[in-house]
Amino acid sequence: MPELPEVETVRRGLSARLTGRRIARVHLARADLRWPIPSGFAQALTGRRILSFARRGKTILMRLEAGQTALWHLGMSGRLRLSAAGEAPPPARHEHVVLETDDGARLGFVDPRRFGSLDLLATASEADHPRLAALGPEPLDEGFTPAVLEVALRGRRTAIKAALMDQRVIAGLGNIYACEALFRAGISPRRSAESVRGARAARLAAAIRATLEEAIAAGGSSLRDWRQTDGALGYFQHVCKVYGRAGEPCERCPGPRACRGIAAIVQHGRTSFYCPRTQR
């Protein structure tokens, strides 16, 4: 499930619980997820202290001593579950990786579909990692302005919806929040990306930011100690305004009679939800 708000919520949970801890043990139940786990992964982590957790797009960067960074990507079905010393987490299928820290905490990476990935960055620079280096601007950074969005979209002849999901254009949006941001901005997912300029780009930039911030706030406030009862970090029921609501009236139309209902169309193999009356 995880798009930027979920990943950011997971990051905060990890940070609150694991910053400063030393990794005592790494157990790999298999050698690959989406890609092979780097051969030196367990060795690079074992015995090292965790300095901090950062995030770039949907990737969590676990900063370690000696300039090492472990990259965690949850893919589509990945989740992390954390338990404290003495807690015995219920057995979970598809738990592929387990870390144990010096204070007895246990972090398990569960990912049924295995679209997630683990990677290792041995230098301090994200520019040295091809997938991170290719990512577009970070939408919650101060530098994410309408002008930056406009430049990112310039010359893109694809639909704005597809552009927003392209991580090279902007980092962190997936299908849900691309739909929600476009609804908020009143822009049709079918409009061409390059036609989103000027006031439209300004509306979209603001809508992206507000949508993500609201979702993060909802996730943060709904999780006590950043964990659900099963120890899973960072998942929450975000209330969507258009995603998954095909046929329902949208909240911006004056009434059910005015609204033709939220439409679902397939673009680039993904379902887009939008209100054809208020999104142009």
Place this chain on the structure above:
DNA sequence: ACTGTTACCTGATTGC
């Protein structure tokens, strides 16, 4: 270079 399609995996849900 850009754009769209397909494949990768398992599980939940829908339809017959």
Place this chain on the structure above:
DNA sequence: TGCAATCAGGTAACAG
């Protein structure tokens, strides 16, 4: 109830 078909929030390899 059972079983098959369909769909799922991500990404990159590939074809045109």
